[in-house]
Amino acid sequence: MIEVKPGNPYPLGATLTEEGVNFAVYSENAQQINLELFKSIYDSEPFEIIELKEKTEQVWHVFVPGLKSGSLYGYRAFGPYDPERGLRFNKNKLLIDPYAKSIGGKINWSDALFGYKIGDELEDLTFSDVSDTGNIPKCAVVDDAFEWGDVQRPNTPWSETIIYETHVKGLTYLRKDLPEYQRGTYLDLSSKSMIDYFHDLGITAVEIMPVQHRIDNKMLVDNGLNNYWGYNTIGFFAPDIRFSSQDTPLGQVREFKQMVKNLHDNGIEVIMDVVYNHTAEGNHLGPTISFRGLDNSVYYRLNEENPRFYDDFTGTGNSLNVRHPQVLQLIMDSLRYWITEMHVDGFRFDLASALARQFYAVDRLSAFFDVIHQDPVISKVKLIAEPWDVGPGGYQVGNFPVKWAEWNGKYRDSVRRFWRGDDGLTGEFATRLSGSPDLYENSNRKPHASINYITSHDGFTLLDLVSYLNKHNELNKENNADGTNENYGDNFGVEGQTDNPEIINKRIRRIKNLLTTLMVSQGAPMILGGDEILRTQRGNNNAYCQDNEISWYNWSLNGSSEHIRSFMKMLIALRATTPCLRRKEFFSGDVIAETGTKDVHWFNPAGKAVSHSEWTNPSFKALSVYISGMDSESNPDKAVSPSILLFFNAGKNTVDFSISDSITDEWEMVVNSFDALETFPVKFAEKRISMPPDSSAVLRSIMH
Numbered sequence: 001m002i003e004v005k006p007g008n009p010y011p012l013g014a015t016l017t018e019e020g021v022n023f024a025v026y027s028e029n030a031q032q033i034n035l036e037l038f039k040s041i042y043d044s045e046p047f048e049i050i051e052l053k054e055k056t057e058q059v060w061h062v063f064v065p066g067l068k069s070g071s072l073y074g075y076r077a078f079g080p081y082d083p084e085r086g087l088r089f090n091k092n093k094l095l096i097d098p099y100a101k102s103i104g105g106k107i108n109w110s111d112a113l114f115g116y117k118i119g120d121e122l123e124d125l126t127f128s129d130v131s132d133t134g135n136i137p138k139c140a141v142v143d144d145a146f147e148w149g150d151v152q153r154p155n156t157p158w159s160e161t162i163i164y165e166t167h168v169k170g171l172t173y174l175r176k177d178l179p180e181y182q183r184g185t186y187l188d189l190s191s192k193s194m195i196d197y198f199h200d201l202g203i204t205a206v207e208i209m210p211v212q213h214r215i216d217n218k219m220l221v222d223n224g225l226n227n228y229w230g231y232n233t234i235g236f237f238a239p240d241i242r243f244s245s246q247d248t249p250l251g252q253v254r255e256f257k258q259m260v261k262n263l264h265d266n267g268i269e270v271i272m273d274v275v276y277n278h279t280a281e282g283n284h285l286g287p288t289i290s291f292r293g294l295d296n297s298v299y300y301r302l303n304e305e306n307p308r309f310y311d312d313f314t315g316t317g318n319s320l321n322v323r324h325p326q327v328l329q330l331i332m333d334s335l336r337y338w339i340t341e342m343h344v345d346g347f348r349f350d351l352a353s354a355l356a357r358q359f360y361a362v363d364r365l366s367a368f369f370d371v372i373h374q375d376p377v378i379s380k381v382k383l384i385a386e387p388w389d390v391g392p393g394g395y396q397v398g399n400f401p402v403k404w405a406e407w408n409g410k411y412r413d414s415v416r417r418f419w420r421g422d423d424g425l426t427g428e429f430a431t432r433l434s435g436s437p438d439l440y441e442n443s444n445r446k447p448h449a450s451i452n453y454i455t456s457h458d459g460f461t462l463l464d465l466v467s468y469l470n471k472h473n474e475l476n477k478e479n480n481a482d483g484t485n486e487n488y489g490d491n492f493g494v495e496g497q498t499d500n501p502e503i504i505n506k507r508i509r510r511i512k513n514l515l516t517t518l519m520v521s522q523g524a525p526m527i528l529g530g531d532e533i534l535r536t537q538r539g540n541n542n543a544y545c546q547d548n549e550i551s552w553y554n555w556s557l558n559g560s561s562e563h564i565r566s567f568m569k570m571l572i573a574l575r576a577t578t579p580c581l582r583r584k585e586f587f588s589g590d591v592i593a594e595t596g597t598k599d600v601h602w603f604n605p606a607g608k609a610v611s612h613s614e615w616t617n618p619s620f621k622a623l624s625v626y627i628s629g630m631d632s633e634s635n636p637d638k639a640v641s642p643s644i645l646l647f648f649n650a651g652k653n654t655v656d657f658s659i660s661d662s663i664t665d666e667w668e669m670v671v672n673s674f675d676a677l678e679t680f681p682v683k684f685a686e687k688r689i690s691m692p693p694d695s696s697a698v699l700r701s702i703m704h
Helices: 168-172 192-201 218-222 251-265 291-299 325-340 352-356 367-374 409-420 426-433 437-443 501-520 559-576
Strands: 013-016 020-026 032-038 048-051 054-056 059-065 072-078 163-166 205-208 212-214 233-239 269-274 346-349 382-385 404-407 450-452 524-528 600-603 622-627 644-649 655-658 667-672 682-684 688-691 695-701
Touching (some): 072 291, 352 367, 409 501, 501 559, 501 695, 622 655
Parallel strands (some): 205 269, 404 450, 450 524
Antiparallel strands (some): 013 020, 600 622
């Protein structure tokens, strides 16, 4: 029997000291909580059971002398099992600590994981007396010490940020230049090979899909699949052990920190995709693994009329109860931990609208935003919202507060539709190209509030967008009913892959148009990892459960993929060296005193200012744009900086553009979607340019 001490209620979780470990866990409605200590990850019996007899302000706590880093533990909560009152305590279920910094393995699925008797008529109203201790991976005590040295955060300004969204495993699992045992891990993402690749491409930040410890849904496991994307979190502090090269409970923590250190040492930021809107415990028929067993009515949004059921704004079965102060504290503590201990540079919040539902509707003044805004740590990093959920009124693009950037779904849809040739899109296309001031300027936000993207993990890859009209998610084993019906693609008359050179050339040109638009738009661009090497998911636009070649990056590049990668490098380099493409303020349209020109001009093919009737003409699909490099916003020191002239022809016919006589710059063609890459840059002295159907071009002024 270990002689324990009362310990302290804070900090929550397992806190290592020189003398031992302090344990603290929150539960308002439990009648008793036990701490159980184990010798291995899947032990069915603890070697020590300690009742937490101290309770301070709903926090149960104890100090256990002599425990070290790596000590394994779990909790057991006692209380009423009354689902119709929202109470689901079950003393037979071992529980993962919500504040665990390490979770030692994956769930071993069994009927024992459920708090009720599987197969009974009323199922969740029944009570399971079966122990699940051997099926639950144990939490591990973590020593936070790590040698960061003098490595500093890159602190890349938003105006210079280029985001590369990727999956930790998928990125490197097929790279033959990396050690086989290490592929698909945190260490390989930050290997010299990948850092050299990121530098060569020109990106400034990697946005990694969820790496907080997840659970593979039982339905997927039963079908031979898993939750590859990771949007099924159970541990908000614990990096997922699946991405560690070591099979130890502590290896993933050290390797995650080493990944961040390596990337920071090379000027690359790390943005985490985080899922605080729900947990992996699902709806009322889900397993009892952590939050549900510790205090179901505290951690989840329950139906007010019938607390047996959950309010679900996420489509996953439950929604975290962010209205409760303790749950809000859990999220804030988690965010601070990843910033202060793991050194990440920002977050992308999955289904962020769900976090803003203070009562029922999405509320811009909710406690969640208020707490983040005033927090001296969290408010300083990059904050990106996925500005929608699946509940009523959940689509909130443009409605998040100051300090927040947003995945701009309106940008994605408008740009796709414009290049597909849809009627009446040119006006909106111009607005999106300008950083979407209609969405962000009136709320005192800047162009970077718009995270511009064409594709993301959630949908078709760029190659598939121009190769498929219909989704092909059959391998997900949901009868192709999952995933959205994306209506903004164009397969040029041939479904899927083809050897037809004419179709291939049309697709490559369309891809170039989309990438060019992305990189010359005001705002912060995000690239879906693998698009630059023409990664395909074979038409699957919801590959969340495909941990195989459908999702892994194929690094066996062919001529087309090498070509697009080189094209992408050119565009990123152009953006990096041309300040007027990454303005910190919106276009004003005002005359610049030093030059007598406006900061932006919109021209029709005749070289005349676009008229109101043209903006509203459904068949107007050819546009040129002059962006001045000499405005005071781009050049606060009045330094010499190049101007840009853009040409877009989304129509089906060749268009001859005249360059306005008012534009007297000397030009070079730096990129277009229809000539060979080796021709760029080339001096362009003409006053006219012939643009083929479905094409784009960029001229840059020559500085003397």
